[in-house]
Amino acid sequence: MSIPWKEYQEEAASLFRSLGLDANTDITVKGVRTNHDIDVLVKSQHVGFEITWLVECKYWKTRVSKLHVLALREIVSDVGADRGIILSEAGFQSGAIEAAHLTNVQVTSLAEISTSARNDIFSMRLRELFDRIEDCNDRYWNIPKKMRIEYGLRPDVGAIGYSGNHMIDLCRDLLSRAFRGVYPFNTEAIMALLIPSFQTVFNSPNEVVDAVEPLVSELEQKLVAYEAGNQA
Template sequence: MRSYEDLVTHLTPTEFELFVKSHLEKIGTGLTSFEAKHNQKLAGHDGTYQIDVKAVFQALGCDFLVLVECKHQSARVKREVVEVLFNRIIALGAQKGIIFSTAGFQSGAVEFATSHGIALVHVIEGRFTYQVKSAEKEEYYSLPSWIEIPKYVGDFAYINRQGFEGRSSIEIGRMDDLYSFLFNGFVE
C-alpha cells in the first residue's frame, strides 16, 4: 500500500490540469465574470509563456488574472518551480499564482510562495483525510459506507503572519483559508 506522502493520483497530467480547471470553475461561481481556460499561451513583455490554467475574474471594479500551474509528479515541488511562476506573474502582470501538485512541496517552496503571495495546494485522495486506528494497514484508510468524502481534496500549505507553517484542507464549500490567502495575503 502506498503511503500518504507517496500518493500520486491516477490521473494523467492533462486530466489533472482539467480536474484543477473544473474545481476552479466551481469555486469561482461567486465571482463576477469568472472564467478559467486550460493550456493557454500568454504574451508578456519579454516573451510568450504556456500556462496550465488561466483564471480571470472581476472584483472591486478591477480585472484579476490568476496563473495556475499543475505539477503531476512523484517528487515534491522545489523552490525553483515557485520562482519560475513568480517570474511569470511579473512578466504577464498577473495578480496571483497558484500551484497544484500531486506530490506536495519542499519547505523552501512553501517559504518562497508564502512570502510572494503564491498559493500551494497538494491534491490528495479524499480517503486520506479520514483516519482510524487499525492494526491492519490495508484498513487504515478504509471508509465506512456512511461517510461522504470527495474523491480528491486539496491540502493548502502556508506560513501565517507569526511564521508558523500551517495546513488547511480545502474542497468545495471549505475554501476560507485559500480565499484569505489569495485576497488578503495571509492566513490567520
C-alpha cells in the first residue's frame, strides 16, 4: 500500500467513522502530567456507553519497536483512555507484540482493526441494549396494570395489541442468543411472529442491534410518557 502517511492517517479515521464513531486527526489531548499529540482520537457517539481510543499511525517501511508500544501505554494511562492502538502495515517487532500482550494497547493493521473494532463496537452496543431493556423491565413492572393498559404498554384483558412484557421477552431472547455468538440463529419468541415483516433469522451482531434498538426505543418512549404524566 503506497500512500502518503497523511492519507494513511485519514484512512484510519474514516474507518472508525464508518463504525459510527467520532474520529478526528491531529488532536492534542490533555493528560494528568502533560499534553499529548495524537494522530487519531476516537470517541463513541452512542448513548449508553463512552469510549476513548488513542490511535497512532506508523506508516513506516520498518516494523514498530517495543519502545513505541511502551510510550503509547504511558500516554493511555496519563489520559485515562480506554485503549491505545498502533497501526502499522509493516508489522511489529516481537518485543512490541510482547509489550502489548494483555494490556489495553493493541498493535494491528488497518485490515485487522476493521474486523476487531467492528466486533468490539457491536459487543458494547449489545451490552448497552441489554442494560436498557433490563431497566425497562424494572420500570414496566412498577406500573399498575390499569395504567399500563391506559398508556398503551399492554392490551386490555382478552384484547390484542402492543405488549411491553412481550417486547422485553423478545429483546432478551435476541440479546441472549447474540451474546452466545453462534450465528445464524432463529428466534422463537412469540412476539417476533406478531410483528409484521420482523426479521426472525439473524446472521451477525449488527443485525441483532438493528432489530432490537427500535424495539427498546419504542418501549422507552412509552415508559417516559407514563412517567411524565404521573410525576409525584
